[in-house]
Amino acid sequence: MLILATDFGLAGPYMGQMHAVLALNAPSVPRIDLFADLPVFDPYRASYLLPAYCRTPFPADSVFLCVVDPGVGTDRKAVIVRTAQGWFVGPDNGLFAQIVRRAKTVEAWEILWRPETLSASFHGRDLFAPVAAALARGERPAAEPTAGCLYAAPLPPTELDRPHWPDDLAEIVYLDHYGNAITGLRPSVLAADAVLSCRDHRVRAATTFGAVPPQSGFWYVNSNGLIEIALNGGSVATHWHGGIGDHVSF
Amino acid sequence: MLILATDFGLAGPYMGQMHAVLALNAPSVPRIDLFADLPVFDPYRASYLLPAYCRTPFPADSVFLCVVDPGVGTDRKAVIVRTAQGWFVGPDNGLFAQIVRRAKTVEAWEILWRPETLSASFHGRDLFAPVAAALARGERPAAEPTAGCLYAAPLPPTELDRPHWPDDLAEIVYLDHYGNAITGLRPSVLAADAVLSCRDHRVRAATTFGAVPPQSGFWYVNSNGLIEIALNGGSVATHWHGGIGDHVSF
Amino acid sequence: MLILATDFGLAGPYMGQMHAVLALNAPSVPRIDLFADLPVFDPYRASYLLPAYCRTPFPADSVFLCVVDPGVGTDRKAVIVRTAQGWFVGPDNGLFAQIVRRAKTVEAWEILWRPETLSASFHGRDLFAPVAAALARGERPAAEPTAGCLYAAPLPPTELDRPHWPDDLAEIVYLDHYGNAITGLRPSVLAADAVLSCRDHRVRAATTFGAVPPQSGFWYVNSNGLIEIALNGGSVATHWHGGIGDHVSF
Known part of the structure; x- marks a missing residue:
């Protein structure tokens, strides 16, 4: 299964071009849009979403094509990561920091292959999608140029971590369609009776x-294991004017 | 064919997880996103959209996976409905009231199966999607636990109706991408020369x-048989500040 | 490959009904959403996007189903266009003006077939989608009624052009998810050191x-060959209040 997690937006031309490259290069692999609205230009906050969402119900050999890439066209590396959750393909800008840090077993590669035509601003289509499709076809990274788009050099996975980024992020990292606020916190850091504060509102836990x-x-532990703040029948985004990056204290 | 009609939003992580469960459990069945923006938290108004949209061009044996579920995690029932239009799977909160009321032949079941892991807040993924996939594979509800996720008990369909809800709803129940306002009214309740009033504007019928x-x-009869109010080249949402629930009089 | 480019919006009921018709009539052809947010009611500005986006990475025999159709239900023609880029199906309202004008080889047909049931307001579903599916199945237009939905009469392609529309359009024609502003200009009309003005801001070129x-x-040449104006980490839409149709001078 090929899963896309990007900040490209869904309605416009970027996702369609990604899907076309994937469909042409891995025609028999189902493609799923997981996120097209990861925090824009913000690999830091997006990095706390990936470990929570890039897992069950997606099967263990899934390929996650993850692109939040404000540095596209600069010299940031293009990388492949492998963990027990599957394969990850995307830029090395911290986006995979929590994936790498939390994985029990992890391998990483720098993608050395470059396509004949590489645009300056859309590596998702030109570079990352062909690599993801090749992995989804069952091909594996190899350190010889003959490996086609999987020509890649092993990389110490710790290079993809960002040691100064915290293990849990006490901020809003995502606002969903309802206006619910997903944080970068896991339940292990909170007592069950903790009071969370966000935008001058104090909330306690409820199950639903x-x-x-x-x-x-x-607040509650959401269905993907992150602490989420919500209003029953309301919206943290609209009614509390919550935004990505708002601090959450406890 | 598996058709999704939810209030989950399209860009975020919910639809992708639904699609993954469906793809894994009914891999050969085409999946179609019909609505990801049904009225949020609002099964009442959504219930007037379903009979109009859950039909042609979808084939007669389609499975409609319908989730507007503000009571998720409470004791509202999980149900299966069968009509001549196809199978419906979702919560019993009135969402299927008009489907049941208008159907000439209808059967209903309460889903008794529960998955090993059931989140408190995402029954769409954990409970309804596996059931919809099983129906799409051709399996049928059965009153024995051995029926897997189709373990379900017959239910009088009238239990799914909400008798105090009107047959036609004189309100805006949906605003589309253009800002056109779809109402819960069918043409049978209006004379062809009727004048409709909405937000202090009075409009007559036109064909297009x-x-x-x-x-x-x-106003016009839209391509799915509901009365719709529109502005030529304009937006009821933007120019008239129309919103879900606004009253329409005639 | 079947590619959809419309102004229908992605979350609502229109795209799903289109996909259902395509899935039923061309089940083995991959379907890709390229645009669901072309400029609303605006074939003029949309016409400058199509030649840039309806090409690579889509294969040469692709069918592009393009619907921006404010005149639906009036007597505007329904047409098929063939160029080296593939097949195009949609309304004759100028939407294909730049496709026709820029193509080295081009053929066109007026669709004479009408479905048994044709709604007044949704020809995308009732008329254009069946035609696109038939082309994607490999059928070809023919001037006899027995040709089914490909019953169509040859048309001089120049009829689809709009001679008074410029070759390049010095306006914002699209705002993407980031708020970047895509113009209707190609790099051939600009010097590399040109200064562009838009909403009282003056910008020079950068590569990324x-x-x-x-x-x-x-400004930069975007990954599809159009001049695009962007802010590093910002939004032309939000920070400069840029909108579709804003003039760009140089």
Whole structure:
């Protein structure tokens, strides 16, 4: 399975071109859009979403094509990462920092292959998508130029980490369609009776929306294992004016 | 064919996880996104859209996976409905009220199966999607636990209706990408020369956009059989500040 | 490959119905959403996007189903166009003007077939999608009614051009998910050191985002060969209040 997680937006021309390259190069592999709205230009906050969402229900041999790439066209590396969750392809700008840090077993490669035509601003289409398709076809990275688009050199995985980034991020890292605020926190860092503060609102835990009064806020462990703040029938984005990067204290 | 109609939003992580479960459990069945923007938290208004849109051009044996589920995690039932239009899977919160009421023949079941791991807040992925996939594979509900995820008990379909909800809803129930306002009214309740009022604007019928002057409002029977209010080259949402739930009088 | 380029919006019910018709009529052909957010009601500005985006990476025999159709239900023609880039299906309202004008070889047909049931407002689903599916199956236009939905009469391609429309359009024709502004200009009309003005901001060329200071504006040749104006880490849409149709001078 090929899974796309990007900040490209879904309606415009970028995802379609990505899908075309994948469909042509790995025609029998199902393609799934997981995120087209990762935090824009923001690999730091996006890095806390990937370990939570790039896993079950996606099968273990999935290829996650992850592109949040404000440095496209500069000398940041293009990389492949392998963990027990699957293969990851994308830029080395910290996007895979938490994937690498949390994985029990991890390998990494720098992609040395370059396509005949490489645009300055759309490596997702020109470089990362062909690599992801080749991995999805079952090919593997190799350190010889004959490996085609999987010509890649082993890289110490720790190079992809960003040691100064915290293990858990006490910020809003994503606002969903309802206006619920997903944080970069895992339940292990919070007591079950913790009070979270966000934008001058203080909330306690509840198991689900129906457990609190309408328009009341609460926090819960969401269905992918991140701490999420929500209002029953309301929106943290609209009613509290919550935004990506807002601090959450506890 | 597997058709998704939800209030999950398209760009974020929910639809992708749904598609992954469907792709893994019914790999040969085409999957179509019909709505990812049903009225949020609002099964009442969404219920008037389903009979109009869950039909042609979708084939008669389609499975419609419909999730607008503000009560997820409470004790609302999980149900399967069968009509001549196909199979419906989702929560029993009124979402299927008009489907059941308008169907000439209808059967219903309460889903008794529960997955090994059931999140509190994402039954779409954990409960409804596996059931929809099984129906799409051709399996049928059965009242024995051995029926796997189609372990389900017959239910009087009338239980899924909400008798106090009107047959036609004189409100805006959906605003499309153009800002056109779809109502919960069918043409049978209106005279062809009726004048509709909405947000202090009065409009008459026209057959299509080109039939009225630019920026003028009109009503018409839309291509799915609901009364829709539009502006030629304009937007009810933007220019009239129309919103879901606005009253329409006639 | 079947590629959709419309102004229908992605989340709502229109694209899903289009996909259903295509899936039923050309089940083995991959379908790709290229644009669901072409300039709304605006075939003029959309016409400058099509030649840039309806090409590589899409294979040469692709069918592009293009619908920006404010005149749906009036007497504008329904047409098929063939160029070296592939087949195009949609309304004759200028949408294909630049496709026809720039093509070295081009053929065109007026679609004479009409479906049994043709809605007044959704020819994308009822008329254009079946035609696109038939072309994708390998069928070809023919001037006899027995040709099914490809019953079509040859048309001089120049009829689809709009001679008073310029070769390059010095306006914003699209704003992407980042708020970058795509213009209707090709690099051949600009000197490499040209200064572009847009909404009282003056920008020079840079090769990519990382080459200018944060929040600074620049222009570049985008990955599909159009002149694009962007801010490094910012948004022309949000920070400069740029909109479709804004003039660009140079």
